[in-house]
Amino acid sequence: xxxxxxxxxxxxxxxxxxxxxxxxxxxxxxxxxxxxxxxxxxxxxxxxxxxxxxxxxxxxxxxxxxxxxxxxxxxxxxxxxxxxxxxxxxxxxxxxxxxxxxxxxxxxxxxxxxxxxxxxxxxxxxxxxxxxxxxxxxxxxxxxxxxxxxxxxxxxxxxxxxxxxxxxxxxxxxxxxxxxxxxxxxxxxxxxxxxxxxxxxxxxxxxxxxxxxxxxxxxxxxxxxxxxxxxxxxxxxxxxxxxxxxxxxxxxxxxxxxxxxxxxxxxxxxxxxxxxxxxxxxxxxxxxxxxxxxxxxxxxxxxxxxxxxxxxxxxxxxxxxxxxxxxxxxxxxxxxxxxxxxxxxxxxxxxxxxxxxxxxxxxxxxxxxxxxxxxxxxxxxxxxxxxxxxxxxxxxxxxxxxxxxxxxxxxxxxxxxxxxxxxxxxxxxxxxxxxxxxxxxxxxxxxxxxxxxxxxxxxxxxxxxxxxxxxxxx
Numbered sequence: 495x496x497x498x499x500x501x502x503x504x505x506x507x508x509x510x511x512x513x514x515x516x517x518x519x520x521x522x523x524x525x526x527x528x529x530x531x532x533x534x535x536x537x538x539x540x541x542x543x544x545x546x547x548x549x550x551x552x553x554x555x556x557x558x559x560x561x562x563x564x565x566x567x568x569x570x571x572x573x574x575x576x577x578x579x580x581x582x583x584x585x586x587x588x589x590x591x592x593x594x595x596x597x598x599x600x601x602x603x604x605x606x607x608x609x610x611x612x613x614x615x616x617x618x619x620x621x622x623x624x625x626x627x628x629x630x631x632x633x634x635x636x637x638x639x640x641x642x643x644x645x646x647x648x649x650x651x652x653x654x655x656x657x658x659x660x661x662x663x664x665x666x667x668x669x670x671x672x673x674x675x676x677x678x679x680x681x682x683x684x685x686x687x688x689x690x691x692x693x694x695x696x697x698x699x700x701x702x703x704x705x706x707x708x709x710x711x712x713x714x715x716x717x718x719x720x721x722x723x724x725x726x727x728x729x730x731x732x733x734x735x736x737x738x739x740x741x742x743x744x745x746x747x748x749x750x751x752x753x754x755x756x757x758x759x760x761x762x763x764x765x766x767x768x769x770x771x772x773x774x775x776x777x778x779x780x781x782x783x784x785x786x787x788x789x790x791x792x793x794x795x796x797x798x799x800x801x802x803x804x805x806x807x808x809x810x811x812x813x814x815x816x817x818x819x820x821x822x823x824x825x826x827x828x829x830x831x832x833x834x835x836x837x838x839x840x841x842x843x844x845x846x847x848x849x850x851x852x853x854x855x856x857x858x859x860x861x862x863x864x865x866x867x868x869x870x871x872x873x874x875x876x877x878x879x880x881x882x883x884x885x886x887x888x889x890x891x892x893x894x895x896x897x898x899x900x901x902x903x904x905x906x907x908x909x910x911x912x913x914x915x916x917x918x919x920x921x922x923x924x925x926x927x928x929x930x931x932x933x934x935x936x937x938x939x940x941x942x943x944x945x946x947x948x949x950x951x952x953x954x955x956x957x958x959x960x961x962x963x964x965x966x967x968x
Contacts, residue, residue: 514643515809516650516802519795522867524874552956553675555770556948560760561678564751568674569667571752578666585659589652595638595645603819604631631828632819632835639813644806647799654796661789668785668956674750675952677743683945684740685762687938691733694934698726701913701930705923718923725927729934766941767948770955784877790870797863804859807852810844884954891947898940905933 553565569575607628611618638645702722708714740762748758816838820828827833845852912929915921 513641514647514802515805516643516647516799519798521791522794522870524871553671555955556675556767557770558678558767560763561675561767564674564678564747565671567751567753568670572670572750573752575667575670578663582656582659582663585656589649589656592645592649592652596640596649599636601634602632603634605629626823628821628823629828630819630821632817635814635816635818637814638811641812642806642809644803644811647802647806651796651799651803654792654799658789658792658796661785661792664785665789670750672952672956674747675956676949677747677750679767679945679948679952681740681743681747681760682763682767683941683948684736684743686766686941686945687736688733688740688762690934690937690941691729691736694930694937695726695729695733697930698722698729701926702726704917713919714923721923721927725930766944769944769948769951787870787873787877790866790873794863794866794870797859797866801856801859801863804852804856807845807855810842813841813843815839815841880953884950887950888947888954891943891950895940895943895947898936898943902933902936902940905929905936909933 551562551565553561605628607630608625609628610625611622613624640646702719702725705714705718705722709716709719744758744760745755747760748755751758816836818834818836820830820833821835822828822830822833909926909929909932912921912926916923916926
């Protein structure tokens with residue numbers, strides 16, 4: 495028996511050291527600038543590294559316990575995040591299925607059978623019973639030698655797709671976290687708008703009372719009185735609009751954290767969020783830490799392995815099959831010498847004519863690789879644009895906030911002068927209304943800029959506080 499097993503051992507050894515027909519993988523090249531235009535003090539770009547791990551609780555930089563609590567509730571109860579996690583688990587299971595093809599497939603079977611054969615069956619002996627038992631039990635072995643790397647490329651592609659699914663999960667988690675933080679910043683800004691309008695309503699109510707007293711004393715005209723009444727009513731309407739916007743924002747936050755809008759409530763905040771400090775980092779570092787980039791790169795790798803799978807289909811497929819078992823008519827020992835059967839041998843399958851199917855499959859694999867590479871380049875360019883947008887927006891909004899603060903200071907001083915002059919009878923109430931309206935709009939404008947600056951910081955903070963991987967699987 496030993497001499498007969500030598501060819502099989504040789505085939506098995508060849509399979510273990512078989513080749514792969516997949517092209518040598520390289521990350522698609524991208525011509526990136528040496529530095530950001532909006533932050534030209536940073537260093538050069540480097541190739542993106544994958545996969546990436548997202549640091550937990552980056553939102554703590556905003557120093558708001560309620561935001562931290564909402565983020566934890568999102569991780570626990572958001573339906574979209576749960577769906578992404580289930581998809582990732584499915585991708586992992588599918589990769590395990592593909593890895594199973596690298597190992598021998600062994601199965602066991604047993605069949606107790608009672609049957610009757612026809613009396614008119616050809617070649618049936620006269621001594622053979624019409625009704626008899628047929629009990630069978632055995633083992634089957636199957637092993638694909640994978641000489642051309644088809645199964646190994648399938649497993650590699652499955653691993654890459656599973657990694658991409660994990661990166662998709664990270665990207666979905668980060669996107670939801672950013673969305674929640676942005677909505678919370680918006681809610682915080684609307685609360686600040688409400689405080690500004692409420693304070694203005696107090697001032698407008700006092701001004702209306704002063705004007706009414708002056709009108710009753712025949713010092714002010716009816717026109718001044720109606721102007722004061724109109725100004726107060728307009729401010730109340732603006733406050734109603736802010737409250738309506740706050741309700742919508744609150745409902746959106748409730749949906750993100752997995753609670754019905756009818757049951758979710760957040761009390762108004764007492765102060766504006768603090769703007770976190772954003773560390774200056776290399777543009778390449780920001781790019782490396784994006785899970786969407788990592789997912790796109792892993793799909794390019796999977797598509798490259800798909801080319802190897804398509805190429806392997808042109809070559810003979812070698813496999814090893816075997817059977818071992820026993821069969822008896824009665825209740826005797828299945829393992830008895832006379833009842834045993836076995837079979838062992840190789841199987842070769844070689845395509846000869848398929849009408850162009852294999853050629854079409856290979857062209858499709860190449861096209862899928864080009865598509866994945868184009869998606870990767872597009873994702874990188876999108877990431878560069880988003881970082882440029884964030885950097886430019888933060889810089890411009892910072893300067894706009896300074897200018898707006900100067901406008902607020904001037905408008906408040908003008909409002910004080912106008913009211914004092916009106917009380918002294920030096921100006922009409924129209925001047926007071928104009929000054930008060932300008933002061934209110936300046937304050938609301940400043941607060942709106944501050945809210946936009948906080949929202950712009952969310953994107954930069956979420957990516958600049960990602961954790962770099964210790965092992966880069968590129």
